[in-house]
Amino acid sequence: MAARLFSQTRRTFLLSAAKKPLSIGGIRFETEKNSTSKRRYLHIHGNELTARQVLREHAKLNKGNYYFVVGDKRMVSIGDCQIDPNRMFTREGARKSLDRFNNTKTADQIEGAMALLDRDRASFLHTVIPPQGGLMIAMHNNSDGYSIKDELAISDKISMPDPDNPRDFMLATNAADYDKIAKGRFNIVLQQSVRGDDGSFSVLAAGRSIRYVNIEAAIGNYEKQKAMFGFLEIVLR
Numbered sequence: 001m002a003a004r005l006f007s008q009t010r011r012t013f014l015l016s017a018a019k020k021p022l023s024i025g026g027i028r029f030e031t032e033k034n035s036t037s038k039r040r041y042l043h044i045h046g047n048e049l050t051a052r053q054v055l056r057e058h059a060k061l062n063k064g065n066y067y068f069v070v071g072d073k074r075m076v077s078i079g080d081c082q083i084d085p086n087r088m089f090t091r092e093g094a095r096k097s098l099d100r101f102n103n104t105k106t107a108d109q110i111e112g113a114m115a116l117l118d119r120d121r122a123s124f125l126h127t128v129i130p131p132q133g134g135l136m137i138a139m140h141n142n143s144d145g146y147s148i149k150d151e152l153a154i155s156d157k158i159s160m161p162d163p164d165n166p167r168d169f170m171l172a173t174n175a176a177d178y179d180k181i182a183k184g185r186f187n188i189v190l191q192q193s194v195r196g197d198d199g200s201f202s203v204l205a206a207g208r209s210i211r212y213v214n215i216e217a218a219i220g221n222y223e224k225q226k227a228m229f230g231f232l233e234i235v236l237r
């Protein structure tokens with residue numbers, strides 16, 4: 001009992017001691033490090049509360065480096081502009097997102113936001129991208145209007161054993177990872193080849209051959225997202 005208490009206390013201490021700020025162009029991330037591992041975990045949309053809750057619980061028990069975007073909104077401020085943070089990972093994608101969501105801003109304001117991202121992108125990516133052989137897992141939630149059906153046309157492979165729940169699915173960039181997950185009862189697509197740069201982490205990962213899995217579930221679907229995550233951790237070692 002005493003030994004267990006000690007290890008719990010020590011682990012809590014190590015977790016809190018490892019917290020330090022990380023940012024790109026002023027977009028801040030809370031980091032959490034649980035021991036040493038090649039696993040990286042990302043929560044990139046602040047309004048996706050179920051995903052964040054699932055990931056926070058996961059961080060207590062599973063080794064890896066965890067990154068949580070600060071704030072509770074989907075869009076984040078960059079200079080005078082707004083951007084979808086899952087569109088900032090490449091230069092081309094960031095420009096598209098800035099142009100789309102900042103109609104009232106001047107060209108100089110858009111350029112200012114681009115410069116802030118350009119300044120920090122390489123070092124930010126150096127921190128969050130997993131080391132060779134490692135894996136990045138991102139947690140997302142969706143509302144009505146987005147599902148695996150929107151990904152079918154741009155996917156290399158598709159497995160849909162759960163067609164009645166198209167909003168709950170995974171996306172992998174590595175064929176071997178896809179094959180393992182596709183043996184299970186959850187929907188998954190493989191996107192290994194890049195068909196249009198939207199600046200998302202999945203496009204970055206496909207372009208750089210980074211092992212990446214996105215776990216996407218309907219917002220509020222806590223138990224399902226947790227089950228998908230648990231399955232992933234069992235089959236991907």
Ligand SMILES: [Zn+2]
Pocket residue numbers: 044045048086139140141
């Ligand atoms: Zn998202």
